Amino acid sequence: MSSGDEPLLLGPGPSPVAVRVLEAAARPLVGHLDPRFLAEMDEVRSMLRELCETGNPFTLPISGTGSAGMEAAVANLVEEGDSCVIGVNGVFGGRIAELVRRHGGEPLLVEVPFGEAIPQERLIEVARDRQARLLAVVHAETSTGVLQPIDRLASGLEGLDCLLLVDAVTSLGGVPVRVDAWGIDALYSGTQKCLSAPPGLAPLTVSDRAFKRVRSRRAPPHSWYLDLQLLAGYWDEGGARAYHHTAPVAAIRSLAEALRVLQEEPAAERHERHLRTARHLWAGLAELGFELLVEESVRTPMLTSVLVPDGVDEAALRRSLLADHGIEVGGGLGPLKGRVFRVGLMGHGAREANVDRLLEALASFLRSR
Amino acid sequence: MSSGDEPLLLGPGPSPVAVRVLEAAARPLVGHLDPRFLAEMDEVRSMLRELCETGNPFTLPISGTGSAGMEAAVANLVEEGDSCVIGVNGVFGGRIAELVRRHGGEPLLVEVPFGEAIPQERLIEVARDRQARLLAVVHAETSTGVLQPIDRLASGLEGLDCLLLVDAVTSLGGVPVRVDAWGIDALYSGTQKCLSAPPGLAPLTVSDRAFKRVRSRRAPPHSWYLDLQLLAGYWDEGGARAYHHTAPVAAIRSLAEALRVLQEEPAAERHERHLRTARHLWAGLAELGFELLVEESVRTPMLTSVLVPDGVDEAALRRSLLADHGIEVGGGLGPLKGRVFRVGLMGHGAREANVDRLLEALASFLRSR
Numbered sequence: 001m002s003s004g005d006e007p008l009l010l011g012p013g014p015s016p017v018a019v020r021v022l023e024a025a026a027r028p029l030v031g032h033l034d035p036r037f038l039a040e041m042d043e044v045r046s047m048l049r050e051l052c053e054t055g056n057p058f059t060l061p062i063s064g065t066g067s068a069g070m071e072a073a074v075a076n077l078v079e080e081g082d083s084c085v086i087g088v089n090g091v092f093g094g095r096i097a098e099l100v101r102r103h104g105g106e107p108l109l110v111e112v113p114f115g116e117a118i119p120q121e122r123l124i125e126v127a128r129d130r131q132a133r134l135l136a137v138v139h140a141e142t143s144t145g146v147l148q149p150i151d152r153l154a155s156g157l158e159g160l161d162c163l164l165l166v167d168a169v170t171s172l173g174g175v176p177v178r179v180d181a182w183g184i185d186a187l188y189s190g191t192q193k194c195l196s197a198p199p200g201l202a203p204l205t206v207s208d209r210a211f212k213r214v215r216s217r218r219a220p221p222h223s224w225y226l227d228l229q230l231l232a233g234y235w236d237e238g239g240a241r242a243y244h245h246t247a248p249v250a251a252i253r254s255l256a257e258a259l260r261v262l263q264e265e266p267a268a269e270r271h272e273r274h275l276r277t278a279r280h281l282w283a284g285l286a287e288l289g290f291e292l293l294v295e296e297s298v299r300t301p302m303l304t305s306v307l308v309p310d311g312v313d314e315a316a317l318r319r320s321l322l323a324d325h326g327i328e329v330g331g332g333l334g335p336l337k338g339r340v341f342r343v344g345l346m347g348h349g350a351r352e353a354n355v356d357r358l359l360e361a362l363a364s365f366l367r368s369r
Numbered sequence: 370m371s372s373g374d375e376p377l378l379l380g381p382g383p384s385p386v387a388v389r390v391l392e393a394a395a396r397p398l399v400g401h402l403d404p405r406f407l408a409e410m411d412e413v414r415s416m417l418r419e420l421c422e423t424g425n426p427f428t429l430p431i432s433g434t435g436s437a438g439m440e441a442a443v444a445n446l447v448e449e450g451d452s453c454v455i456g457v458n459g460v461f462g463g464r465i466a467e468l469v470r471r472h473g474g475e476p477l478l479v480e481v482p483f484g485e486a487i488p489q490e491r492l493i494e495v496a497r498d499r500q501a502r503l504l505a506v507v508h509a510e511t512s513t514g515v516l517q518p519i520d521r522l523a524s525g526l527e528g529l530d531c532l533l534l535v536d537a538v539t540s541l542g543g544v545p546v547r548v549d550a551w552g553i554d555a556l557y558s559g560t561q562k563c564l565s566a567p568p569g570l571a572p573l574t575v576s577d578r579a580f581k582r583v584r585s586r587r588a589p590p591h592s593w594y595l596d597l598q599l600l601a602g603y604w605d606e607g608g609a610r611a612y613h614h615t616a617p618v619a620a621i622r623s624l625a626e627a628l629r630v631l632q633e634e635p636a637a638e639r640h641e642r643h644l645r646t647a648r649h650l651w652a653g654l655a656e657l658g659f660e661l662l663v664e665e666s667v668r669t670p671m672l673t674s675v676l677v678p679d680g681v682d683e684a685a686l687r688r689s690l691l692a693d694h695g696i697e698v699g700g701g702l703g704p705l706k707g708r709v710f711r712v713g714l715m716g717h718g719a720r721e722a723n724v725d726r727l728l729e730a731l732a733s734f735l736r737s738r
Contacts, residue, residue, distance in 0.1 A: 006397035026395035028375035067614040200617030222591035225440045245436040248569030
């Protein structure tokens with residue numbers, strides 16, 4: 001996982017990356033139009049479809065980080081004046097709202113305090129009341145560690161011309177993400193969380209229904225780099241592959257190898273491993289006297305926000321973990337800054353041995369105070 | 370450079386990447402907030418300033434390919450209704466115009482046929498006549514191989530509130546690019562041309578004058594991912610580093626190593642090597658009876674468009690070079706499709722031995738017909 005001088009990555013991402021995944025990026029570079037690379041692009045698309053449990057033809061990695069995936073979805077699905085219901089229970093829901101505004105939409109916020117989940121009924125109700133064109137939620141809020149229930153949203157939106165957009169940056173690969181079964185119209189993720197590849201790409205899948213809306217836009221999206229119709233032409237499987245931008249060859253090869261690693265473990269076992277490892281962490285933290293931000297029924301296994309005990313300096317705790325124990329965890333974001341630290345057990349990093357190493361380090365830090 | 374099964378990359382990019390540059394991406398991953406990585410981010414900024422001959426505080430790699438650099442510049446520098454003079458003598462000038470339109474500006478095209486350079490006086494005249502807010506040109510047109518003169522533009526714009534934007538995707542590193550001396554307000558590049566790093570990042574430098582305009586925009590740019598003010602806060606040297614997106618750690622480490630490689634060769638020698646290698650190619654092509662698209666006075670050394678002789682099938686020529694000789698060259702873009710093939714001698718790939726290998730392969734192809 002991690003050795004020598006390199007820290008063990010137990011923060012909110014990037015997560016630890018397997019050596020074979022890193023080495024895939026170090027193979028001699030080939031051109032972005034080389035037939036062997038084109039075959040690898042197709043393989044990546046096919047593996048992403050399997051991972052997202054979808055048959056969506058439009059499924060590919062955007063050439064930017066998770067936030068570029070968010071912007072690609074919003075820039076293409078939202079038109080001037082569209083009402084968009086956004087669930088906001090953390091920093092990333094707020095970010096979606098900001099992007100909707102920048103691309104001309106009107107965000108309607110459905111807010112609950114950071115650390116809580118949003119009742120699906122409330123989201124549906126606002127969408128129906130306001131005849132919303134889009135409903136967006138964050139599946140696993142990286143700023144809090146809440147796993148937002150999303151399975152009943154699509155049925156609640158039936159009959160409305162309202163697309164369902166899901167941020168799966170932290171959830172994809174760690175918990176079930178059933179794009180087709182849950183009626184999700186667009187979903188983006190990042191490579192540096194449960195996929196355990198380096199940061200830099202954003203898998204994105206878009207339903208045929210949503211892509212029809214993209215094709216019938218009144219005006220092209222403001223973003224050319226993230227224009228889904230141009231990207232579809234470029235990533236065109238076995239087709240003309242109309243030149244758009246130069247694909248980030250090395251990063252895509254890393255992602256391909258990371259997806260192959262994922263396929264070697266059945267999805268159910270992978271999800272069970274994330275949950276088992278998280279429960280091991282939660283039990284150990286309780287023994288040490290730590291309390292958690294999110295209640296267990298909506299707590300995501302991949303990311304745990306730990307409340308900072310009274311009298312403990314959060315920044316000093318993180319500095320000590322990194323400097324004295326070689327472990328990186330994350331700080332709190334937004335209103336949680338200084339109030340929580342965040343432990344990520346994602347992908348390749350979700351191992352009980354990593355949890356044990358962290359628990360020992362935390363115990364040592366508490367003793368030393 | 371290239372060995373075994375991997376093709377020798379002599380197309381329009383990606384160019385050959387040194388092993389040590391590839392291996393830099395394969396080092397165990399660290400977090401994007403790790404102090405050692407932050408130091409590497411600062412080092413990249415400093416090396417980019419040196420390469421661009423600028424003191425611009427805002428100098429950093431955008432987390433996307435060269436086209437993302439173009440979009441970052443346009444999205445932030447252009448406001449609704451701004452008149453923008455765009456020099457168009459190839460595909461990439463046309464792309465700038467398209468981006469200006471998408472971000473609300475009004476492109477005023479100054480066009481000459483593909484393969485010719487645009488008189489600086491014409492660009493200046495239109496900018497002055499129309500009180501343009503921006504003048505944009507492509508320094509080295511990757512679609513043709515024209516090196517556009519840009520040294521007298523800034524002085525011609527004096528007294529106007531007109532920013533000078535330069536596309537240096539293919540020129541940076543291969544020919545002199547003097548941002549401060551030539552009065553350039555914003556300049557972007559790509560990593561996969563003369564910097565000889567994998568594709569995926571777009572160095573961007575912005576003058577204080579241009580950044581002042583960004584700060585005084587009437588509305589934020591449509592793009593959040595490419596918002597320069599947010600990026601400045603994130604890349605903030607020694608400052609607060611306000612979280613924006615997760616930096617593509619592995620790609621940035623590769624770029625850092627590529628920039629270190631560049632620094633080991635004095636700039637004047639590097640430019641001389643590109644020119645010498647190109648002249649070796651041009652002489653060899655002439656001996657084989659090939660003619661070139663661009664006249665020598667405005668021909669860029671890094672990219673040569675070779676006219677396809679009568680009776681030769683351009684696609685068959687490229688297929689044979691790749692399959693029989695392991696050499697990748699590029700096809701023609703836009704109106705030049707089928708009429709030229711493009712030879713890139715960029716960065717690490719600009720070596721006379723590579724030229725000799727290509728010339729032998731071309732001679733063999735011609736003999737075999």
